Amino acid sequence: MRSPLAIAVGVILLGMAPSPAPATTPTPPPPPPGRSSTVAGTAVTWGVSPSSPKGPNGRAMFTYKLDPGARLTDYVAVTNHSARPITLSVYASDAVTTPQGGFDLLPAVRRPVDVGSWVNLTARTLTIPSTSRVDVPFTVTVPANATPGDHVGGIVASLAATTTDAQGNRVAVDHRVGTRIYLRVTGELRPALALEDVRIRHHGSLNPFGGGDVTATATVRNTGNVRLGTQPMMDVAGPLGLGAGTASGTALPEILPGGAVRTTVRLSGAPPLFRLAVTTAVTPTAVDGQVLDPPPDTPSHRVTVWAVPWPQLLLVVLVAGAVWAFMAVRRRRRQRAAENLDRAIAAARDQGRAEAAATTAPATSPLRITTTGEGPPPSGPDNAPTPTATPQAGP
Incomplete structure (x- = not known):
């Protein structure tokens, strides 16, 4: 049994190539503009691009610089490159920066509150014949209290279709194609980035002759009112600056005001010198050739991590x-x-003594004791003669 109908949102492709076909004259479709869908077994392809009353004028996106309270009229071209008519929903929405650093618009179920709400289209639903184009006028009205800086959104042409997922459920898919809107409201510009939730880790190597990896993961948030790019950097050094090294992360070409991107920087071969000083920094850079004057501050984060050389x-x-x-x-x-x-020396000495004793035995003679009568006897109570011994030659 299939579950109730689910809803999904398709991917937005922005900045489509302009179509050369006029609005009133059907022409063979040009190459697919980057978004193609299959609806009811038939491939349908459509594109969205900036236009004029007479057709696309070569702009890749809508770019404006307006004062608070200003109003203008412009055109968006919606082109059907398919061999069958299609009905599309056309609307404007606010842009967001995805956590991976991509560009996206709010889902269709969310109401815009920024530049998407400033756009008023004369038509919200279009039925376009095969291989034809419609140039839709719209107005942009900047509120009088609009904050200075960049306001980013887009105009979308959407086609709803149903399909079946891998589990057999019927799914409604919203296929969206759009083009970007970059609107800068005049006033004081405040470019600024911030580093948040910085996490540093050291991963040692089992190879005693190689270094480990130092990984810095952080959230880069645009806290100013201007679109900014940056490339995260990380410096690692041991005590007294020993084993210093530098690594750079993936470049972040555009972070919208209020947007945030999670990024990672990795340095390989960092010597394990017990304690490593790790400094992570992001330098704001301008996008689309803009000039940041004066240059904004470079936020940095410094921490010391253990790197025990086990x-x-x-x-x-x-x-x-x-x-x-x-x-x-x-x-x-x-x-x-x-x-x-x-x-060995003691044994040789003992052996030598033994041999000497055996070859040279000492001569011994008996003693004979005699007394002589010469001289007076000694005086004293004992008055005994003193014996003398004389050796004899033989028995």
Whole structure:
């Protein structure tokens, strides 16, 4: 059983190439302008571009510079390149910057509150014959209290169709093709960017002879009133500036006022020097050749992260252990060699003494004790003669 009808919104393609066909004379369709859809088994293709009362005039988008309270009239060309008539809804809406940095318009269900609400089209629904064009007039009325700066939107031609998704559900798809509107209201311009939610991470490498990766992820928000571009940068340095390195992220060509883009900058080969100082910065740059005078400030974010060289420390421990083991074995071998030498010397000395004692034994003779009568006997209570010993030659 199929679920109830779902609603989906198609992708917006803006800045379509102008069609050379006049509004009243059908001509063979030019190459597809970049958006093609299949409706009820028949391919239909249409385009939207800036125009004049007599047809497209070569503009790629609507670009205006108006004072608060100003009003103007312009034309948008909606061209059917298909071989069958089509009915389109035409409306204006506000532009937004997607989190990935792309350009998009609000969904059709959301009412515009900025430049999209300042546009008044004379026709909201168009039925265009095959291979024909309609030039639709519209007015732009800038409110008297409009804020200075850039206001961005677009004019869309939409075709609703139904299809079936992978689960078998019937889905209503809103195919949209449009062209951009860049309107600058005169007054004080305040170009400014801000860094928000900055997160720094260090990912070490298992290779002790290689560095790790330092990744900075941040949100770049346009806090001013002018469209700005930028290219995120990141500087990494260890203590005393050792191992300094610089990396740049993907260029962000356009961030609308109030818009924000999530971006990432990665530096490979950062040496793990225990503590790394990481500085992330974004320098505002002008778009479409505009001049920022004076140049706006460059927001930056500085933080210190730990980068412990675990593989290098493990390698040092292993090398130190190997050196200690080598020295210990060598010292033990030297001690054993010295002990063996001492034992050998002692054994040789004992053997030499033994051999000397065996070859040269000492001569021994018995003693004979005699007394002599010469001289007076010694005085004293003992009055005993002193014995003397004389050796004899033989038995």
